Amino acid sequence: MQKEVIVAGFGGQGVLFAGQVLTYAALHQGLEVTWIPSYGPEMRGGTANCTVVIADEEIGSPLVKKPTAVIALNLPSLNKYEKLVQPGGVLIVNQSMVDRIPERSDVTLVLIPANDIADELGSSKMLNMVVVGALLAHFPVVTLDSVEKALSEHLPAKHQHLLSLNGEALRRGYDFASQHAAVPA
């Protein structure tokens, strides 16, 4: 078993931490996992992405051309990664930042207004947890439980007061995606 997730968006959207939360969750479940960021001379507002590979055996390449799942938090990320999702995979799109409908009909597609949901929760920073929750509804490799456990253990100390809000964001995303997904025929 090997599954790969690419999380992509603007710097500042919590892209790298979203990937790390999945990584910690996989570790909690006793799986093998790698997390690799696109690192470069990057800055806030630029593009950012990370690749998470989860497997039940020694992981070879930490980078993949065709991931099982993609979380696209903005239009450039959707444009870059939509065509690369494996057929039968999962594509989570932040509808709040994307003004086009994805073309893929052979993947499980979730269009989620993640910014709006995060704002409703009272913090735009919850955006990344909303989309992670949305992914988990269709990506049974890591569970909502282990992600919540990962959060409680690895949310930086200065953000621990936001733990319950993060949990709520995860569940809002999870519930939304459970109800609003286009599944391939």
Place this chain on the structure above:
Amino acid sequence: MTRELWKGNNAIAEAAVRAGLEAYFGYPITPQTEVLEYLSRRMPELGRVFVQAESELGAINMVYGAACTGVRVMSTSSSPGVSLMLEGLSYIAGTEVPAVLVNVMRGGPGLGNIAPAQGDYKQAVHGGGHGDYRQIVLAPASIQEAVDLMVLSFDLAEKYRTIVMLILDGSIGQMMEPVEMPPMQKVRRRDWDWATRGRDQHPNGERRFLTSIYLDPIEEEKTNLRLLKRWNIIQANEVRYKDYFLEDAEFVVIGFGTAGRVALSAVRAARAKGIKVGLFRPVTVSPFPFDAVRELVPRTRGFLVVEMNTGQMLDDVQVAIRGRVPIEFYGRPGGVVPLPEDILAEIERLSSDILSVDRDPRQEWFKRMSALTPAG
């Protein structure tokens, strides 16, 4: 077994601390700066020495000085920074004191870029500073392996009074993986009979002298031969590698570090397609596992060398195989990381092409590569 998630650079820093690192000297450069950042907090916390030197030259000469006193010492840098340290490394080699250096390699030559690369293989394995010396070079492919080899580096450096260099592709410095950290070792001041710790610290107040100057060529020749004698022991005893699916393999991929682990994905995919291919991944690239590669010759139809450069380890593989089996090459230089699909295509070509021992693998690859990425 407790496994924790570590970023590569932080992980090797903590592993060095646990191996009893007593003094660290370094200078920031991407993609290894996290090592300094981590140790700048961790070393003072334990009452150990951390100095951010004024330059790489400063750092390596501080390493040299500390190494002469027999403490566990290291520096870390990335490609252009390591080039700046070569003079100091040569002096350390010539003085026969143990020291550890990590190179988190990036794209080059020159200022290059900060992407993962393996372009410093030749520098680490065949080059380095001036003069006739060799050093142990370890090439981990995962963070766990980097941690384990970090600890081993200090033991090997002291055992052979040599330089041990750990070469990590930038990606291993920057990525995160689960790691089981080694236990914390006590810092031990070993009573080396060569270390210059001050006459009052030496038995009977004996005078000790460490130098790399041998003005009499005969004495320098003896020194060179002593280094080679020691190297022969290292070559005989310290070769390390990992192999995968070699039992019935007709074709063998050889790659180190990140290129090696990407090749593992490709080999698995090729196996799923019924191709009998295995992977040989050198862990010590110096001493290179010549004998282990040579032993594969009688039962292998073709080798594929994969590197993130234009074919540097390829030369060593060719020395091992001596033209007895065809070799093909696939490389991505300049900071490009190959993907499993790319290597899988090469394996498929290898297993279906008519191979020849007379073709130059680098030139054949260059022709194919030029069609995709014009050299300009």
